[in-house]
Amino acid sequence: MRYLILGFSIAGVSAARQIRHHYPDAEISAVSEEREVPYYRPLIPYLTEGREIDLSFPDDPVNTLGVSITHGRVKALRSDEKRVFLEDGTTLEYDRLLIATGARPVIPPIPGVDSPGVFTLRSIEDALRIRKFSEGRDNALVIGGGLVGIKAAVSLRQRGMNVTLVEILEEVLTGRLDRKGAGMIKEALQKEGIQVRTSETVEEIYPGNEGIRGAKLSSGEINAEMAVIATGVRPSVDFLRDSQVNINKGILVAEDLSTNVEGVYAAGDVVELKEPLSGEHRVSGLWTMAEEMGRVAGKNMVGQRATFSGFLSVMNATEILGIPFISVGLIEGEDLETHVIEHPEGYRRLLFRDNSLVGVVLFGDVRRAGLYTSLIRNQIGLNALREKLLTGKLTYADVIGGGVR
Amino acid sequence: MNQVFVRPERCTGCRSCEFACAVQHSKDKTLLSALLQHPPPQKRLFVEQTDDLRMPILCRHCEDAPCMRACISGCLYRDEKGFVRRRKERCIGCWSCIMVCPFGVITRDRYNHIAVKCDRCHKLDVPACVNACPTGALVLKEVDELPKEKRKALMLKAAIGEV
Numbered sequence: 316m317r318y319l320i321l322g323f324s325i326a327g328v329s330a331a332r333q334i335r336h337h338y339p340d341a342e343i344s345a346v347s348e349e350r351e352v353p354y355y356r357p358l359i360p361y362l363t364e365g366r367e368i369d370l371s372f373p374d375d376p377v378n379t380l381g382v383s384i385t386h387g388r389v390k391a392l393r394s395d396e397k398r399v400f401l402e403d404g405t406t407l408e409y410d411r412l413l414i415a416t417g418a419r420p421v422i423p424p425i426p427g428v429d430s431p432g433v434f435t436l437r438s439i440e441d442a443l444r445i446r447k448f449s450e451g452r453d454n455a456l457v458i459g460g461g462l463v464g465i466k467a468a469v470s471l472r473q474r475g476m477n478v479t480l481v482e483i484l485e486e487v488l489t490g491r492l493d494r495k496g497a498g499m500i501k502e503a504l505q506k507e508g509i510q511v512r513t514s515e516t517v518e519e520i521y522p523g524n525e526g527i528r529g530a531k532l533s534s535g536e537i538n539a540e541m542a543v544i545a546t547g548v549r550p551s552v553d554f555l556r557d558s559q560v561n562i563n564k565g566i567l568v569a570e571d572l573s574t575n576v577e578g579v580y581a582a583g584d585v586v587e588l589k590e591p592l593s594g595e596h597r598v599s600g601l602w603t604m605a606e607e608m609g610r611v612a613g614k615n616m617v618g619q620r621a622t623f624s625g626f627l628s629v630m631n632a633t634e635i636l637g638i639p640f641i642s643v644g645l646i647e648g649e650d651l652e653t654h655v656i657e658h659p660e661g662y663r664r665l666l667f668r669d670n671s672l673v674g675v676v677l678f679g680d681v682r683r684a685g686l687y688t689s690l691i692r693n694q695i696g697l698n699a700l701r702e703k704l705l706t707g708k709l710t711y712a713d714v715i716g717g718g719v720r
Numbered sequence: 721m722n723q724v725f726v727r728p729e730r731c732t733g734c735r736s737c738e739f740a741c742a743v744q745h746s747k748d749k750t751l752l753s754a755l756l757q758h759p760p761p762q763k764r765l766f767v768e769q770t771d772d773l774r775m776p777i778l779c780r781h782c783e784d785a786p787c788m789r790a791c792i793s794g795c796l797y798r799d800e801k802g803f804v805r806r807r808k809e810r811c812i813g814c815w816s817c818i819m820v821c822p823f824g825v826i827t828r829d830r831y832n833h834i835a836v837k838c839d840r841c842h843k844l845d846v847p848a849c850v851n852a853c854p855t856g857a858l859v860l861k862e863v864d865e866l867p868k869e870k871r872k873a874l875m876l877k878a879a880i881g882e883v
Contacts (some may be wrong), residue, residue, distance in 0.1 A: 329789075355792050355793055355794060357792040357793075357814070358792065358793060358812065361812070368812075369794070369810065371794070372794055373794045373797065373807065373810075374797075602790070602792050602816070603789070603790045603816065603819075603820065606789050606790070607789070630819065631819075632814055632815040632816045632818065632819040633814055633815070634813055634814065634815060634833075639813075639815055639828065641815060641818070641819045643819065681815050681818050681819070681828070682818075682824070682827065682828075683818075683824030684815070684818050684819045684824075685786070685818060685819060685820050685821035685822050685823070685824055685826075686822065686823075686824045688819055688820055688822075689822040710766070710768035710770075710777060710824060711768065711777045711822070711823045711824055711825075712728075712768035712769065712770050712773055712774075712775055712777060713768075713770050
């Protein structure tokens with residue numbers, strides 16, 4: 316049996332681990348555009364900052380799992396022939412295929428966006444290019460106030476640059492944090508010396524001699540020698556346009572992560588799935604989800620039965636400028652019973668529907684967050700636990716001792 | 721592999737285990753130095769109470785450990801003895817492990833900005849918490865030993881007609 320994995324980041328790696336575990340002798344190959352894979356992609360902002368950091372997987376999956384990697388870009392899939400074509404003319408054959416090509420940055424249609432000096436931050440290569448270009452330059456523009464934009468802004472600020480962060484919406488981190496927390500993060504960014512401009516758009520980027528020379532925002536012009544675009548990502552599915560695989564925004568999969576095409580599976584950021592809590596189709600972009608999906612897909616590819624459940628599009632843990640926060644599940648919703656409990660270090664935001672917890676934001680203090688996560692993902696009936704949640708006294712002893720026995 | 725088992729019915733909530741844990745993870749591993757150390761050493765297990773229950777909650781070193789899988793920096797790993805441990809230098813303080821640990825036993829070291837968790841006192845034969853427990857609420861057993869005892873007790877009960 317020949318297993319082929321397109322993309323070898325965490326989803327591909329965790330699938331390969333399963334395949335190798337079941338079939339020590341199977342032929343496992345992977346295709347990757349990036350030479351450095353696999354690596355801890357979420358850490359690339361530290362490279363931009365200039366920190367000495369090892370992004371490699373300590374267990375060296377390529378060698379320990381015996382995966383043969385072909386570097387290149389996938390051009391097309393012919394599932395009737397069970398073949399994958401690369402742009403350089405290489406043809407690869409498979410018996411079982413996993414599509415784990417991840418996502419690519421979305422480039423907004425701003426005049427001048429294709430100028431030299433305008434970057435995205437998605438790969439090691441991107442991060443190193445930004446770091447190199449920032450040397451000897453003073454002013455940077457970051458477009459997009461999501462997690463990537465904020466991390467880019469902070470890392471450039473830490474390199475000593477003047478940074479302007481532009482966000483089109485009213486708050487930063489929309490969808491990842493509620494308004495209250497977003498306002499506090501914005502304040503912290505400003506205190507750090509980053510100019511945060513919300514409800515603002517970039518109308519034009521002015522190309523300069525080397526790099527750019529500035530940009531026109533909706534409120535006026537600014538000087539900048541470089542810009543980082545961080546306006547989100549979308550699944551890398553272009554090569555599937557002429558294939559038989561069903562796609563909407565991402566690849567549509569069943570709960571065993573099989574696609575509509577026999578022998579073809581998909582996992583990670585490239586997948587679009589129904590999120591049980593919201594009832595909506597979502598793309599996740601989360602490392603933890605990609606890891607789980609890869610594992611489930613890998614098991615099914617070797618004929619074991621596994622299902623991927625509890626899919627969430629929000630399950631974020633991070634720390635920005637000394638403020639830790641964790642958001643899980645539905646973090647906003649008019650129809651949800653919402654409680655905000657303040658404490659000296661921040662607050663807890665709890666969102667309930669019927670007898671279960673559907674969302675949480677732990678801001679400033681993230682202690683025991685995993686308890687909340689497991690209540691949300693497993694939709695455990697709360698009963699007596701609700702009171703404990705509200706008072707902040709919930710511990711694992713309550714979970715085994717009462718309420719949900 | 722041996723495991724630390726908890727017998728809640730024996731726990732009096734004295735917190736000797738928490739204390740011993742903090743001392744064991746202090747620089748000189750003595751009570752005095754632990755008290756004087758700044759920042760203070762952190763415990764890795766927690767005595768929790770409900771209305772009718774008291775018990776230490778500690779890392780289970782899960783066979784399928786969510787913390788290890790969620791780690792985005794290659795910090796958490798399973799050592800040769802089967803314990804889930806940290807490569808401290810790799811931790812970047814993203815708190816993904818805290819987000820997924822269903823037992824809530826991973827915490828922040830806010831001074832060093834890294835995650836803190838039980839290392840099962842991997843250099844000791846008996847973990848400090850077990851050693852310190854005066855009532856036998858924490859016991860170190862081979863994994864399949866305890867169920868065997870329970871099975872025996874159950875069969876005994878069955879034999880005398882209680883089940």
